[in-house]
Amino acid sequence: xxxxxxxxxxxxxxxxxxxxxxxxxxxxxxxxxxxxxxxxxxxxxxxxxxxxxxxxxxxxxxxxxxxxxxxxxxxxxxxxxxxxxxxxxxxxxxxxxxxxxxxxxxxxxxxxxxxxxxxxxxxxxxxxxxxxxxxxxxxxxxxxxxxxxxxxxxxxxxxxxxxxxxxxxxxxxxxxxxxxxxxxxxxxxxxxxxxxxxxxxxxxxxxxxxxxxxxxxxxxxxxxxxxxxxxxxxxxxxxxxxxxxxxxxxxxxxxxxxxxxxxxxxxxxxxxxxxxxxxxxxxxxxxxxxxxxxxxxxxxxxxxxxxxxxxxxxxxxxxxxxxxxxxxxxxxxxxxxxxxxxxxxxxxxxxxxxxxxxxxxxxxxxxxxxxxxxxxxxxxxxxxxxxxxxxxxxxxxxxxxxxxxxxxxxxxxxxxxxxxxxxxxxxxxxxxxxxxxxxxxxxxxxxxxxxxxxxxxxxxxxxxxxxxxxxxxxxxxxxxxxxxxxxxxxxxxxxxx
Ligand code: NAP
Numbered sequence: 050x051x052x053x054x055x056x057x058x059x060x061x062x063x064x065x066x067x068x069x070x071x072x073x074x075x076x077x078x079x080x081x082x083x084x085x086x087x088x089x090x091x092x093x094x095x096x097x098x099x100x101x102x103x104x105x106x107x108x109x110x111x112x113x114x115x116x117x118x119x120x121x122x123x124x125x126x127x128x129x130x131x132x133x134x135x136x137x138x139x140x141x142x143x144x145x146x147x148x149x150x151x152x153x154x155x156x157x158x159x160x161x162x163x164x165x166x167x168x169x170x171x172x173x174x175x176x177x178x179x180x181x182x183x184x185x186x187x188x189x190x191x192x193x194x195x196x197x198x199x200x201x202x203x204x205x206x207x208x209x210x211x212x213x214x215x216x217x218x219x220x221x222x223x224x225x226x227x228x229x230x231x232x233x234x235x236x237x238x239x240x241x242x243x244x245x246x247x248x249x250x251x252x253x254x255x256x257x258x259x260x261x262x263x264x265x266x267x268x269x270x271x272x273x274x275x276x277x278x279x280x281x282x283x284x285x286x287x288x289x290x291x292x293x294x295x296x297x298x299x300x301x302x303x304x305x306x307x308x309x310x311x312x313x314x315x316x317x318x319x320x321x322x323x324x325x326x327x328x329x330x331x332x333x334x335x336x337x338x339x340x341x342x343x344x345x346x347x348x349x350x351x352x353x354x355x356x357x358x359x360x361x362x363x364x365x366x367x368x369x370x371x372x373x374x375x376x377x378x379x380x381x382x383x384x385x386x387x388x389x390x391x392x393x394x395x396x397x398x399x400x401x402x403x404x405x406x407x408x409x410x411x412x413x414x415x416x417x418x419x420x421x422x423x424x425x426x427x428x429x430x431x432x433x434x435x436x437x438x439x440x441x442x443x444x445x446x447x448x449x450x451x452x453x454x455x456x457x458x459x460x461x462x463x464x465x466x467x468x469x470x471x472x473x474x475x476x477x478x479x480x481x482x483x484x485x486x487x488x489x490x491x492x493x494x495x496x497x498x499x500x501x502x503x504x505x506x507x508x509x510x511x512x513x514x515x516x517x518x519x520x521x522x523x524x525x526x527x528x529x530x531x532x533x534x535x536x537x538x539x540x541x542x543x544x545x546x
Contacts, residue, residue: 055465058180059083061169063396065151066095068434068450069185070138071116073147075454079462085177086147087169089156093142095187097135100232102210102385103219103239105131108231108343112280113287113445116141120280122273127263128343159400162429165470165537181461185434189390189502195227199366207384210236217383221245225371225379227363228387229255234342236387238350248357248379250371253499254329256313256336258295259320259345291444292517299337299442300514301492310336320348329360337494339501341443392502392511393417395433403428404473417505420474420482420531421524422513423453429473429535430464432457437511438486440503444517452524459527469534478531489514 060076062069065088076084092098097105107114111129115121119141125133142148152171159170160182169177192209194200200207206217210232224244226237229251240247273280298309313336321327330351332339351358361373370381395417401409407427419425422436434457439449460472487509490496495503495510503510513520 055080056467057081057083058461058464059178060085060181060183060461061157061167061177061179062086062183062185063157063399064088064095064185064187065093065142065147065153066098066185066187067138067447068187068454069093069095069183070142070145070147071447071450071454072183072185072434072457073150074118074141074145075458076461077145079458081461081465083179084150085179086151087155087157087171088151088153089172091153092139093148093151094135094138096189097131097138099190099211100131100213101215102213102232102236104235104237104346105232106235107131107134109291109443109445110287112283113291114447115280115284116447117281117284117451119144120273120277120284122270122277122280124265126265127261157396157399159402161400161402162404162431165430165535167430180464181430181432183432183434183457184396186396188392188395188435188440191391191394192386193389193391194386195363195388197227197363197366202368203366203370203381203384204368205370205382205384207386209386209388211390219243219383222382223370223380224248224383224385225250225381226385226387227371228389229253230387230389231340231342231344232389233387234344234347236385237356238346240385241350241353241356244355246355246357248359248371248381249351250359250363250373251329252362253339254332255339255342256332257316257342257344257347258309258312259316259348260343262345288445288448288517295337295341295443296441296517299341299494300489300516301494306335306337306494309341313341316348321352323352326352326358329358332499334499335494335497337442338497338499340503343443389502393437393505395436401428403431416483416507416509417511418479418483420479421456421527423456424474424532426474426476426479426533429471431473432460438513440511441513441517441520449520452521456524456527460532463529470537471535472532474531475533478528482531486514 062072065086073084073086106128108128110127111124121137156172157169158172161168167179167182192211208214220243222244223246224240225248226233227250237249294305297305321330361375364372364374371379404427412427417437419433419436422439423432434450434453490510493514503512505511
């Protein structure tokens with residue numbers, strides 16, 4: 050309901066994944082009705098719509114990986130499978146009337162800022178104007194293909210894990226997997242169950258922590274249905290446990306790091322019997338330097354007779370398969386690229402042009418950064434969800450998104466009260482925030498001698514280096530002296546709408 054005297058802004062939300070759905074719900078709750086949601090694909094769900102590879106799951110406990118206002122008694126396991134997470138988002142989208150409002154198959158190709166308005170052009174050739182843009186395009190959604198000689202010459206079936214080809218029969222096939230990250234650890238055991246042979250091409254070994262994936266009984270679910278508060282209790286317990294262990298372990302807390310290191314090393318030693326295989330699977334860097342993998346299927350799967358861990362390094366790819374540096378040809382029918390994502394693209398390749406005609410590529414030319422991960426100084430009235438330095442060691446991105454959403458709503462609330470027409474973070478605030486982040490990075494595990502998707506071109510982790518509690522505290526209220534605000538005269542627009 051629009052409160053008397055308050056302005057009702059028009060808001061364009063780009064992306065109908067987890068954070069776009071959340072933002073729509075929260076804006077509406079605040080009484081904002083003029084919302085346009087643009088989604089490039091034909092369904093909501095973001096990551097969970099895109100990633101349908103066998104074994105896809107979330108390695109954050111399911112009861113923690115839910116919106117705080119929408120607990121889910123139906124989770125089948127402690128770590129939910131991708132399909133049930135997708136169902137969850139679809140259910141929430143329907144329940145809150147989000148899905149019916151999404152403009153599907155309509156990507157934003159061009160956004161230009163002028164005089165307190167965003168002028169947006171979509172892939173369908175539509176022109177829209179809004180007071181605010183919320184960019185909810187996610188972090189890991191641009192698949193990265195490896196730069197390996199001959200990749201395109203491979204004559205078998207080849208696809209990235211985020212673009213799984215479900216038409217390809219896997220039974221009895223010779224399958225190659227490049228990569229050993231969180232995705233690979235989930236997909237490889239499923240492939241080993243079906244394939245004739247699975248060759249895993251490992252460039253760098255990974256630390257893996259084993260947390261049993263408990264199945265929830267009907268009795269559990271009934272109890273949660275009858276008393277939803279129990280789910281909040283469980284969620285808070287998981288959140289506390291993760292915050293106190295994994296999150297602290299990677300952000301410079303020695304005791305927690307030691308504990309997690311012991312878990313990982315114990316898991317490796319007790320799970321892998323063969324000493325030479327164990328040696329190959331032993332990383333040379335500190336646990337948590339790359340994102341810690343929580344998994345309890347990979348180590349047993351890689352010891353199956355039809356599994357082969359190849360560590361010789363890839364020389365090139367041919368029509369028949371992969372030739373490793375020792376000259377051996379590994380003949381393959383299917384090649385799976387579990388090679389991760391380009392994490393610094395964010396909303397790009399959108400043609401995003403801010404104040405005074407400055408392009409996002411220019412703004413981010415030297416470094417991809419955003420004040421409080423959300424605001425980019427030259428892009429007024431533009432909020433980036435899950436922007437650079439949002440991720441907090443192995444914590445739920447839903448919880449992060451909820452905190453960011455509240456922060457954005459507080460800024461929009463001031464616009465509604467007429468405190469300004471235009472708001473942007475000051476360059477000074479941006480630089481100070483960046484210095485503050487940098488100061489915390491030295492003690493983190495991410496700079497512990499490995500290469501990972503966390504690191505930008507300068508070798509700086511695009512992560513939050515302090516604790517979750519610290520982040521929540523600092524995000525509780527926007528510091529208004531860090532923002533530049535303006536009133537803008539209404540202006541005849543020269544842009545067609
Ligand atoms: P990733 O962690 O970036 O792993 C990519 C893998 O591909 C690495 O093993 C990398 O080797 C390898 N690789 C890349 N290029 C290569 C090349 N040219 N030759 C050989 N190997 C190459 O990607 P991901 O596994 O897709 O995971 C990305 C992130 O997604 C995770 O860190 C996590 O945040 C998220 N995720 C979460 C879940 C969950 O359950 N919550 C599940 C899956 C993914 P190097 O290590 O040597 O670079």
